[in-house]
Amino acid sequence: MPIPVIDFSMLNGEGRIKTMAQIANGCEEWGFFQLVNHGIPVELLERVKKVSSDCYKLEREENFFNNSTPRKRLKELVEKKNGDKLENIDWEDVFLLSDDNEWPARTPGFKETMTEYRAELKKLAEKLMEVMDENLGLPKGYIKKAFNAGEGETAFFGTKVSHYPPCPHPEMVNGLRAHTDAGGIILLFQDEEVEGLEILKDGKWIDVQPLPNSIVINTGDQLEVLSNGKYKSVWHRVQTMPDRTRRSIASFYNPSYNATIEPATELLEKEDVNQFQYPRFVFGDYMSIYTELKFLPKEPRYGYGLEAVSIAAYLEFSLEAGD
Template sequence: MAIPVIDFSRLDGDERAAALAEIAAGFEEWGFFQLVNTGIPDELLERVKKVCTDCYKLREEGFNRSNPAVKALAALVEQEGEGLAPRKVEGMDWEDVFTLHDDLPWPSIPPTFKETMMEYRTELKKLAEKMLGVMEELLGLEEGQITKVFSKDGDFEPFYGTKVSHYPPCPRPEMVDGLRAHTDAGGLILLFQDDRVGGLQVLGRDGRWADVQPVENAIVINTGDQIEVMSNGRYKSAWHRVLATRDGNRRSIASFYNPARAATIAPAIPAAADSGDYPSFSFGDYMEVYIKQKFQDKEPRFAAAAATKNMVD
């Protein structure tokens, strides 16, 4: 099974209707698809690859020396050598990660990191806003409606953050997760993944894991839990995970266009005939639940956030 790869430039030509149909199918059938020809210069994407790889090289020694997953795996391998049955590392991920927010300090080395990543984040934000417009069109919403909800009628800025991750080579990948299976909490996620080292998988509607195949300079799109609620289940957030690998060093740069914490999230379209409406809640309340239950079923998270809102009301 191959995740759809869609030529984003077709939206501006005679093939717009066909491209919209492909995007709609990507949202509905997978919750994941890849965009090529997004308008982001390849030259910029190549610079992003370089500065993020260079930045990780400066962090690699620290990861190998002090990452909890590295220590836990070494301890389990030692126990295995003593004759104990092999076990899997629980509750940890084989991931080196840091975040980029506009109001927090950024790495200053390599020297071109901040300049390059600021330029990249500007381009990704434009793409996110275009994709929200496409989503509104497909769902029959008013233009700008999702951003209006995310900003609480313009009172706050939607949250926009970026997570830079590397998944270094793992000596025993069968014993640890690169990143445990989860759905994303927020709105729209735009991922610039490694175009050589795989490992990202999405859970298909048939219950089987499928690889999100590396595609050079593509941007992977997926929806978070808040879009599932706003679309009343039409665009479900997809479970996904990253496998640890013995060879290669996987780069992953995920940007999140999320509601402001004060935003109220509620269904914006009618429910399907065979299902009921999703609950409404504040995104801040949802995040309080999510940080404790990220790797658990999402339906109880919706219910818990709604219960908090009802108590306040």
């Protein structure tokens, strides 16, 4: 069962209505879909592939196999021969790119290419948010304004560059444990040759099929809250491979830490008053909970059954209780 593939170029023509409906279905029924003809030049994507692979080879690979915690922990577990699996660690080499952190400096063309790429991804994210506004019946710019805590450009846009190296014992460790994404909209440029990404759909894990030069889109926890559950934040994971390295470049358009996130009033007015209503919280408080509960059931993050207990209060309660 392949996830939806949507031709984004059809949004501005006779196919607009159909394309809008496809994106709505992707957000509501899947939480994941792939965009083709998204407007990002293929030449730029080819450069991104090259500099990210070069960076891993030049600056990351040796350290991962010689000094990384996943490598050491897996070796220790293999030597014990007790059949256990590493439960609290991922077989992943990863670093974050944002506007205010230090980037890899030894890989030729890395900074220039990734700066250009991130600018294109951010524009694509904002176009998609406008489509989501329209599909949800919200004013144009509603989601962007919510994520930016009003006016200005305070939302966080980060890029996570990951590689999943060949694993000698793939049955003993996950590439990335199952989780939902905490933020808003996620744009993933995944490996087109090495599979491994899976989503949970109708109780079954299914592959996110590799597709050349596509951008995989998924909706995070904050869009689930803002849409009061109409859009889905979906569980996903990455499997390890025994003989291949998988590349993954995920960009996140997330709310600023002081943004207040809550279900859109316009949506609540249309819904049954007895329907569950997601809580109102400050995103920074939510992230404090998410850090503790990322790989656990997501309902407690939303305060299910807590009845007027704030996110911050729930965090304090959870830590005191030792959860």
